[in-house]
Amino acid sequence: MEPAYPQPLVMVDTALFTIRDERLRLILTRRKEPPFEGLLALPGGFVHAQEDADAEAAARRVIRGKIGFDAPYLEQLFTFSGVARDPRGWSVSVVYYALIPWSLLERNPSAEAFPVDGLPPLPFDHQQIVAKAVERLRGKATYSSLPAFLLPVEFTMNDLHRIYEQTIGTRLDKASFRHKILELDIIEEIPNRFRTGAHRPAQLYRLSSKVLTPFERKI
Amino acid sequence: MEPAYPQPLVMVDTALFTIRDERLRLILTRRKEPPFEGLLALPGGFVHAQEDADAEAAARRVIRGKIGFDAPYLEQLFTFSGVARDPRGWSVSVVYYALIPWSLLERNPSAEAFPVDGLPPLPFDHQQIVAKAVERLRGKATYSSLPAFLLPVEFTMNDLHRIYEQTIGTRLDKASFRHKILELDIIEEIPNRFRTGAHRPAQLYRLSSKVLTPFERKI
DNA sequence: CAGACTTATTTGTTTTTTACAAATAACAAA
DNA sequence: TTTGTTATTTGTAAAAAACAAATAAGTCTG
Numbered sequence: 001m002e003p004a005y006p007q008p009l010v011m012v013d014t015a016l017f018t019i020r021d022e023r024l025r026l027i028l029t030r031r032k033e034p035p036f037e038g039l040l041a042l043p044g045g046f047v048h049a050q051e052d053a054d055a056e057a058a059a060r061r062v063i064r065g066k067i068g069f070d071a072p073y074l075e076q077l078f079t080f081s082g083v084a085r086d087p088r089g090w091s092v093s094v095v096y097y098a099l100i101p102w103s104l105l106e107r108n109p110s111a112e113a114f115p116v117d118g119l120p121p122l123p124f125d126h127q128q129i130v131a132k133a134v135e136r137l138r139g140k141a142t143y144s145s146l147p148a149f150l151l152p153v154e155f156t157m158n159d160l161h162r163i164y165e166q167t168i169g170t171r172l173d174k175a176s177f178r179h180k181i182l183e184l185d186i187i188e189e190i191p192n193r194f195r196t197g198a199h200r201p202a203q204l205y206r207l208s209s210k211v212l213t214p215f216e217r218k219i
Numbered sequence: 220m221e222p223a224y225p226q227p228l229v230m231v232d233t234a235l236f237t238i239r240d241e242r243l244r245l246i247l248t249r250r251k252e253p254p255f256e257g258l259l260a261l262p263g264g265f266v267h268a269q270e271d272a273d274a275e276a277a278a279r280r281v282i283r284g285k286i287g288f289d290a291p292y293l294e295q296l297f298t299f300s301g302v303a304r305d306p307r308g309w310s311v312s313v314v315y316y317a318l319i320p321w322s323l324l325e326r327n328p329s330a331e332a333f334p335v336d337g338l339p340p341l342p343f344d345h346q347q348i349v350a351k352a353v354e355r356l357r358g359k360a361t362y363s364s365l366p367a368f369l370l371p372v373e374f375t376m377n378d379l380h381r382i383y384e385q386t387i388g389t390r391l392d393k394a395s396f397r398h399k400i401l402e403l404d405i406i407e408e409i410p411n412r413f414r415t416g417a418h419r420p421a422q423l424y425r426l427s428s429k430v431l432t433p434f435e436r437k438i
Numbered sequence: 439c440a441g442a443c444t445t446a447t448t449t450g451t452t453t454t455t456t457a458c459a460a461a462t463a464a465c466a467a468a
Numbered sequence: 469t470t471t472g473t474t475a476t477t478t479g480t481a482a483a484a485a486a487c488a489a490a491t492a493a494g495t496c497t498g
Contacts, residue, residue: 006268007226010300010311047300049225049309054301079298079313081229081266082273090268092229092311094298139435143362158475175477176456199474200464216358377446394448395485418445419493 008090012058013044015097015133019150025113035087036123059096071098073149085125097133099149141167145186145215156202186215227309231277232263234316234352238369244332255342278315290317292368304344316352318368360386364405364434375421405434
């Protein structure tokens with residue numbers, strides 16, 4: 001009882017988030033092949049039965065090819081499908097989004113990061129994909145440890161506070177934020193480690209060892 | 220630059236939730252064809268380029284075929300893929316979940332609803348799909364109007380309260396629940412309509428006219 | 439028809455959380 | 469030593485939630 005119907009092209013696309021200069025950004029890549037050769041677009045590729053166990057493995061392969069390593073946080077976003085989204089015809093794209101600290105990217109010249117609120121025009125339905133990815137990230141940021149995955153392993157309370165404000169897009173009370181985040185036990189002090197500057201040194205923190213995967217509770 | 224690779228089978232599966240006898244249930248269908256002919260499974264089918272604009276349209280088609288009308292609430296859940304999930308080979312399944320009041324189903328003899336915590340063994344990776352669907356539903360129930368879509372258009376505050384408790388799985392304070400739900404403005408009184416019984420009549424409510432799509436704020 | 443009974447709805451109080459405002463701490467540079 | 473600047477803590481007010489119980493509105497029973 002095999003279907004006699006033609007099957008669509010199956011691909012993956014990725015929305016790779018990072019934060020640089022206090023702004024939430026996406027990594028775009030310049031397309032080397034038609035269609036839309038030369039344009040900036042989300043990194044993506046076909047799912048290959050030989051190389052990939054599944055769509056997530058394909059996404060990881062695409063990301064490794066782009067930035068050279070695995071993303072600290074990766075999650076399936078949504079699957080886009082239809083005949084109109086790709087000029088080559090009927091297609092299905094399983095889209096993943098990932099969070100990557102800028103510190104891991106800055107020495108990679110192929111990783112160009114564009115502010116999410118000032119992206120160039122994007123081909124295919126990538127505009128729509130980006131909108132959905134940003135919406136998901138903002139939504140989850142409110143009640144999880146997700147934003148912490150945009151930071152390097154060591155960070156101060158203020159770093160974390162700013163990252164949350166940027167991804168959520170609203171102001172958060174300093175004292176309350178501190179309270180809640182510590183209560184949730186998602187981060188821990190690094191003993192005797194401080195960031196020094198021209199001012200009072202700031203305690204350095206890291207993600208709590210139990211929290212490898214994001215914590216879903218209200219921030 | 221067409222890919223020379225074989226493309227997988229692309230299908231949709233659906234997790235159709237309802238509540239009957241105070242229990243959260245899923246609609247299963249008996250498979251009429253191999254593989255797993257005769258077994259109970261999630262309703263599903265292939266995505267057909269000719270009939271469906273996209274995967275969501277295919278899901279709606281499957282649901283209409285199963286229950287005879289569109290589901291009041293439909294959302295994409297997740298896409299499952301791989302070579303092992305279907306004995307026919309490499310496949311991709313875009314899974315949707317839907318919420319349907321039992322009152323719309325009870326006269327449909329083909330709609331058999333099984334409690335989610337007492338399902339028969341399911342073929343393919345449907346066990347895994349169900350787990351993810353339940354998780355999503357429970358997660359969203361906490362901070363949205365989702366559970367209201369499991370009720371008929373007219374319901375009492377107690378109906379709603381019970382539905383929330385059942386989908387979330389925890390006890391909720393009656394007074395607080397009432398407060399919050401009314402504050403959120405997702406439901407409205409139906410003037411002069413009450414459910415009468417052997418006791419004090421209960422005010423009837425309906426989803427607020429603005430809320431056609433679920434409201435995402437903390438309950 | 440007067441309770442008794444049962445469910446609906448409201449009220450009050452306590453506890454917890456959050457917001458807002460300000461004080462204190464720790465350092466570097468002047 | 470004083471000033472500047474950021475980090476961290478503290479205190480108080482306001483809001484939300486949990487808990488407990490009273491009141492309301494009907495039906496049913498004797």
